Amino acid sequence: MSNIIDLMKTGVRSPATEAWVLMRDIAIVNKARVFAIASEFELYPAQVHALYTLAPGEEMPMSSLAATLHCDNSNVTGIVDRLEARGLIERRSSPSDRRVKLIALTPEGEAMRERMRERLDTPPPEIESLSRADQRALRDLLRRARGDDD
Amino acid sequence: MSNIIDLMKTGVRSPATEAWVLMRDIAIVNKARVFAIASEFELYPAQVHALYTLAPGEEMPMSSLAATLHCDNSNVTGIVDRLEARGLIERRSSPSDRRVKLIALTPEGEAMRERMRERLDTPPPEIESLSRADQRALRDLLRRARGDDD
DNA sequence: TATTGTTATACTCTATAACTATA
DNA sequence: TATAGTTATAGAGTATAACAATA
Numbered sequence: 001m002s003n004i005i006d007l008m009k010t011g012v013r014s015p016a017t018e019a020w021v022l023m024r025d026i027a028i029v030n031k032a033r034v035f036a037i038a039s040e041f042e043l044y045p046a047q048v049h050a051l052y053t054l055a056p057g058e059e060m061p062m063s064s065l066a067a068t069l070h071c072d073n074s075n076v077t078g079i080v081d082r083l084e085a086r087g088l089i090e091r092r093s094s095p096s097d098r099r100v101k102l103i104a105l106t107p108e109g110e111a112m113r114e115r116m117r118e119r120l121d122t123p124p125p126e127i128e129s130l131s132r133a134d135q136r137a138l139r140d141l142l143r144r145a146r147g148d149d150d
Numbered sequence: 151m152s153n154i155i156d157l158m159k160t161g162v163r164s165p166a167t168e169a170w171v172l173m174r175d176i177a178i179v180n181k182a183r184v185f186a187i188a189s190e191f192e193l194y195p196a197q198v199h200a201l202y203t204l205a206p207g208e209e210m211p212m213s214s215l216a217a218t219l220h221c222d223n224s225n226v227t228g229i230v231d232r233l234e235a236r237g238l239i240e241r242r243s244s245p246s247d248r249r250v251k252l253i254a255l256t257p258e259g260e261a262m263r264e265r266m267r268e269r270l271d272t273p274p275p276e277i278e279s280l281s282r283a284d285q286r287a288l289r290d291l292l293r294r295a296r297g298d299d300d
Numbered sequence: 301t302a303t304t305g306t307t308a309t310a311c312t313c314t315a316t317a318a319c320t321a322t323a
Numbered sequence: 324t325a326t327a328g329t330t331a332t333a334g335a336g337t338a339t340a341a342c343a344a345t346a
Binding site for chain 2: 303304305306307308314315
């Protein structure tokens with residue numbers, strides 16, 4: 001177990017560090033899910049992220065999509081090309097700036113995104129296994145962590 | 151199931167689902183960090199993951215590495231090739247099964263992995279901003295979620 | 301026969317640079 | 324001059340299939 005080796009090297013972890021490492025380990029299931037969903041829908045992980053990033057009924061400039069996906073504008077051209085060829089999204093011209101192209105989900109894209117979202121948002125077994133009281137306590141702690149006003 | 155869908159569409163989520171979505175949103179910073187670290191060390195994200203997966207002083211079959219990285223054995227050949235060319239890992243023959251090749255970190259690989267690990271394990275601001283009591287409470291909840299006996 | 305890792309192939313992802321059309 | 328998106332290029336990731344060595 002690499003955790004034990006790391007602990008011996010670094011000594012005892014702070015509660016914040018241990019909480020973060022535990023959280024990250026649990027959240028890893030999300031990566032496995034993106035892979036499974038991508039293969040099921042015959043997409044690539046980057047295409048799943050792009051589809052999930054687009055909000056139903058809203059338009060987003062390609063540059064914003066590039067920022068969210070942590071990649072260059074030039075990559076987004078290809079990703080959008082393939083999603084558009086599948087009929088899942090469409091390009092629209094921006095009325096305010098004709099250099100800009102706005103991306104939006106088609107009805108088919110919205111339907112596929114919704115099916116993906118259901119799966120992605122389902123809590124993993126680790127969270128389901130907690131008592132209802134613990135689930136609420138965890139939610140409240142994470143709301144505070146994100147700075148929400150309870 | 152349509153109950154859950156209706157709930158989600160109206161914005162009302164179960165505590166478990168909301169906790170999971172919040173946790174995932176916070177854990178997203180890890181992805182940005184992997185990208186930043188990859189570019190800083192002149193590696194690709196998959197190479198960072200491979201390096202981080204290997205525990206110092208331990209050997210791992212290539213097939214195990216493939217399973218952890220969620221990719222095919224054939225991909226690991228190339229990833230391992232490039233990390234080996236950089237002197238960060240090495241292939242060893244398994245004494246018990248001569249089909250198997252075991253991967254292990256070199257001293258240089260261990261040093262680089264340790265520098266990466268320090269950065270990856272640093273809690274994000276969301277967790278640092280919590281009170282010490284909340285940090286401990288979060289840690290304890292996540293330990294229970296993962297099934298650790300406190 | 302089945303499995304581990306490699307090779308070959310084809311496609312996607314990714315960054316960089318050069319290009320266009322706008323602003 | 325600067326910016327949004329495209330195109331071209333090159334290298335890396337990914338799955339599938341075929342293969343050699345080994346079990």
